[in-house]
Amino acid sequence: MGISVKHISKSYDKVRALDDISFEVKPGELFGLIGPDGAGKTTLFRILTTLLIADKGEATVAGYDVVNDYKAIRNLVGYMPGRFSLYQDLTVEENLNFFATIFGTTIEENYDLIKDIYVQIEPFKNRRAGKLSGGMKQKLALSCALIHKPKVLFLDEPTTGVDPVSRKEFWEILKRLQQKDITILVSTPYMDEAALCDRIALMTGGQILQLSAPEAIIASFPKKIFKVRTAETYRLIQDLKVFTQTHSAYPFGEYMHFTSMESDFKAEDLIRYLKGKKHKNIEVLETEPTIEDSFMELSK
Amino acid sequence: MKRFIGFIKKEFYHIFRDKRSLFILFGMPIVQVMLFGFAITNEINNVDIAILDHSKDANTKQIIDKISASKYFSIKDFLDNERDIETAFKKGEIKAVLNFEKDFSKKLMTENQATVQILTDATDPNTANTISNYTSSILSSYQELLNKDISIPYQIGVQTRMFYNPELKSVFMFVPGVMTIILMLVSAMMTSISITREKELGTMEILLVSPLKPFQVIVGKVVPYILLSVINAIVIILLSIFVFSMPVEGNLFLLGAETILFIMNALSLGILISTVSASQQTAMMVSLMGLMLPVILLSGFIFPISSMPFPLQVISNIIPARWFIIILKGIMLKGVGLVYLWKETLILVGMTLFFIALSVKKYKIRLE
Amino acid sequence: MKNGNIIHVKNLTKTFGDFTAVDNISFQVGKGEVFGFLGANGAGKTTAMKMLIGISKPSSGEAQVAGFDVKSQAEKVKRSIGYMSQRFSLYNDLTIRENITFFGGIYGLKKSDIKTKSQNLIDELDLHDEADKLVGSLPLGWKQKVAFSVSLLHDPQIIFLDEPTGGVDPITRRKFWEMIYREAHKGKTIFVTTHYMDEAEYCDRVSIMVAGKIEALDTPKNLKEKYKVESMNQVFLKLARNIE
Structure with missing residues (x-):
């Protein structure tokens, strides 16, 4: 019931959306495709949900070939496209009913699977879908994608544009679904969501930069990272850029993340340099890398 | 079958909840008939x-x-x-x-x-x-x-003589044309828009990734509009009979059957348009430019075909509305039956089959 | 705030019927500050921002932006601010140069000014090869840089940014923040509305709106210390939970 992707490539006109992508998703896994807009995530989703045909390579979903067995796949996957794709002029209940009937089932029949989610939107069941908040829309869309008990769930950027509270709830829901033996492939541009997946593929420009468990990706970060802060952020950026020891220096919220070309670099070295540049309130601390640090290091 | 009924139910929700399309569906026929009947006539008064x-x-x-x-x-x-x-x-x-x-x-x-x-x-x-x-x-x-x-019957030499409808009513000439336009508009434009709307909203993506077969989606989209178009046709005929005292000389069943044939023709054109346009806007432009204008200008509704330049006369042959207007006038005004109209009917049947075949061929089971 | 405040908001309220979208908010933004204006969808931040940029009239309360009253001097407010949104900023079917000329024209810049300014902008962003290409064909990150520069064309004192970096790759996003810091360093005030909490981390101070009210206003550092959490995301979660 997993997913297998072998050497998939796809181009639109001159743009190479996917460039020789290969990976496996194990049955029951929560697998994340992490990358910014234009990384090729949506194209990959459409190939796997049988909506597009790849130029090269092959892929199977739950053992079925995405080109030849497209009918079988359409019966057993749930798909939530990137933008909100429900009928805005239908109520919550009508939407759900509609998707249940086209899959030849009823809400009652599969209620146990969607119960968790549906109780949260049930108070609004007579409201038109177009009038729901972002978080509610996304829960309704997920309910609709689950209504026929799919074996594999494809979620294309389900949390984009959704507030932090709803995002958190959504991920909690995914974790629970995973326990019901549903394989989940989810994409997101938010690096901080990577940690919630079993394994992730960091994607950019149609290629996979790295594929592993999130902790493993962080552990494989090749350098020591220092977070740096002084009283003047803008001058700090400029000064770190011209520092001869600098390997990378990126703004990271209220700090800068700094890595050096020397492996035995110490915080004191940097403090000394910044003092020389007349910075005040200097703060330099070694810190743990994040997925975002890995992503930037890999795509550098 | 349950899937199918569910789909049609959904279509009706869309139609009844969209005030604008409701107006086009039901307001338009009445407004058009009244407009053509009362304002835009060739009649003169005082x-x-x-x-x-x-x-x-x-x-x-x-x-x-x-x-x-x-x-x-x-x-x-x-x-x-x-x-x-x-x-x-x-x-x-x-x-x-x-x-x-x-x-x-x-x-x-x-x-x-x-x-x-x-x-x-x-x-x-x-x-x-x-x-x-x-x-x-x-x-x-x-x-x-x-x-x-005059007791001795001899002729007075005044040559001027013409034939028109005895009461000089131009509205009789317009009703078949207006009916044709409205059926074209409702059937072709509304279906093409409702299909492309699903593409635009992204719901088509979900429908494709579902066990629904393409023809189920299409037929589900079309059935509500067949019903609505038939209602429209009835409204127009009733209006012309009771408001403009127009006679319907021929067989009502034949009139109904021919009307449904034309509705199917227009619907298949609508589906065809939706397969080639990606957005509602395109579908609407194509419908207006590609269907409405020819219906108004080249069908013989307003401008007699015989007085068109030869190339336009040839083009007018491929416009379904031309044949439907002949059929309508034949049944409503002349009271003739299929014996006289079989040729036009056959042409419409042929066109409909052709458009359906083409749409089925063009309909995509995937996104591109 | 050593240079004084440039945005004064006092008891600002906006109601629609019996729904209060913005409920009696007050705050100040200092000159040269990068100010984050956060909140979930529907918390009222867009309504509040619309009042500040002079396109929506407050129901009650007052606000001064760049020294002008948003109620009575809306036109002057609009002239002293720049605006950039992620959703709409540039015309995709015009080239970079045409976009610059168009927006320059909107703000009433002289033809000669537009010419020199657009050349400066193109030099600065190193877009010589792309200047005459359609904006639609550019990568998202580049579009955003151009859009930001365009919002600066008429030399506004305050720049309003609406979710400027959502969906952008991490490196481009940081380059964008470098541009923001540069402008702040030059003395421009940056007002960022967003519901992406990681964008909040970059601001000097942030305010968090929940259900029409400002529930927190401080530096990210102080907020995180106050709520004893690691990130602004968690600050937001705690705040939203408390309200519910």
């Missing part, structure tokens, strides 16, 4: 005319009385000589002048031949044409009256 009577005898007086008695004309002025004619026209108060020649009665009695000159203001050619037709008609009926009174 047109101001002037008389220049050189004889002032019994016959001219009778003719003038007859004209002023008709509701089409009102006599505004009596002129004294030819010079006044131009002045009267220039003032713009009158649309026509009737000029009776000298010794009208005497000439009519002795030579069996007298002349009335009809001068019209041709800056508005349509009205001018109608005025001269109407006057000639009044004159010729007066002639028949004269003939009856």
Whole structure:
């Protein structure tokens, strides 16, 4: 019931959306495709949900070939496209009913699977879908994608544009679904969501930069990272850029993340340099890398 | 089957919840029929005319009385000589002048031949044409009256004679055209828009990744519009019968069957349009430019096909509306049956099958 | 705030019927500050921002932006601010140069000014090869840089940014923040509305709106210390939970 992707490539006109992508998703896994807009995530989703045909390579979903067995796949996957794709002029209940009937089932029949989610939107069941908040829309869309008990769930950027509270709830829901033996492939541009997946593929420009468990990706970060802060952020950026020891220096919220070309670099070295540049309130601390640090290091 | 009914139910929700399309669906037919029936007609009413009577005898007086008695004309002025004619026209108060020649009665009695000159203001050619037709008609009926009174039956040599619908009602000519336009609009444009809307909203993506078969999606989209179009056709026919007292001479079942045939034709065109357009806007433009304009301009609805340049006459053959209007006029006005209309019917059937085959071929089971 | 405040908001309220979208908010933004204006969808931040940029009239309360009253001097407010949104900023079917000329024209810049300014902008962003290409064909990150520069064309004192970096790759996003810091360093005030909490981390101070009210206003550092959490995301979660 997993997913297998072998050497998939796809181009639109001159743009190479996917460039020789290969990976496996194990049955029951929560697998994340992490990358910014234009990384090729949506194209990959459409190939796997049988909506597009790849130029090269092959892929199977739950053992079925995405080109030849497209009918079988359409019966057993749930798909939530990137933008909100429900009928805005239908109520919550009508939407759900509609998707249940086209899959030849009823809400009652599969209620146990969607119960968790549906109780949260049930108070609004007579409201038109177009009038729901972002978080509610996304829960309704997920309910609709689950209504026929799919074996594999494809979620294309389900949390984009959704507030932090709803995002958190959504991920909690995914974790629970995973326990019901549903394989989940989810994409997101938010690096901080990577940690919630079993394994992730960091994607950019149609290629996979790295594929592993999130902790493993962080552990494989090749350098020591220092977070740096002084009283003047803008001058700090400029000064770190011209520092001869600098390997990378990126703004990271209220700090800068700094890595050096020397492996035995110490915080004191940097403090000394910044003092020389007349910075005040200097703060330099070694810190743990994040997925975002890995992503930037890999795509550098 | 349950899937299918669920789908159709959903379509009706869409239709009844969208105020704009509801208006197009039900307001449009009524507005259009009324517009064409009352405002845009070739009829004339109480047109101001002037008389220049050189004889002032019994016959001219009778003719003038007859004209002023008709509701089409009102006599505004009596002129004294030819010079006044131009002045009267220039003032713009009158649309026509009737000029009776000298010794009208005497000439009519002795030579069996007298002349009335009809001068019209041709800056508005349509009205001018109608005025001269109407006057000639009044004159010729007066002639028949004269003939009856004369004991020795001899002919009066007035040639002007025309055939039109006896009550001079142009609305009878317009109803088949309006019905054709509305069925085209509702069936083709609304279906193509409703299918492309799913593409635009992204819901088509979900429908594709579901066990629904493409033809189920299409037929599900089409069925509600067949129903609505039939209701529209009935509304139009009822309006024309009860508001404009239009006769329906032929068989009602045949009329119904031909109408459904044309609706299917328009729907298949709508599906075809939706397979080639990616957005609602494109679908609407294609429907308007590709369907509505030809229906209005090339179907013979407003401009007679026989007076079109040859290339346009050839093009008009591929426009389904042309054939449907012939069928409608045949059944409603002439009261003829399939014996006379089989050729047109066959052409429509052929076109419908062709469009359906093409749409099925063009319909994509994937996104590109 | 050493240079004084440039945005004063006092008891600002906006109601729609009996729904209060913005409920009696007050705050100040200092000159040269990068100010984050956060809140979930529907918390009222867009309504509040619309009042500040002079396109929506407050129901009650007052606000001064760049020294002008948003109620009575809306036109002057609009002239002293720049605006950039992620959703709409540039015309995709015009080239970079045409976009610059168009927006320059909107703000009433002289033809000669537009010419020199667009050349400066193109030099600065190193877009010589792309200047005459359609904006639609550019990568998202580049579009955003151009859009930001365009919002600076008429030399506004305050720049309003609406979710400027959502969905952008991490490196481009940081380059964008470098541009923002540069402008702040030059003395421009940056007002960022967003519901992406990681964008909040970059601001000097942030305010968090929940259900029409400002529930927190401080530096990210102080807020995180106050709520004893690691990130602004968690600050937001705690705040939103408390309200519910």
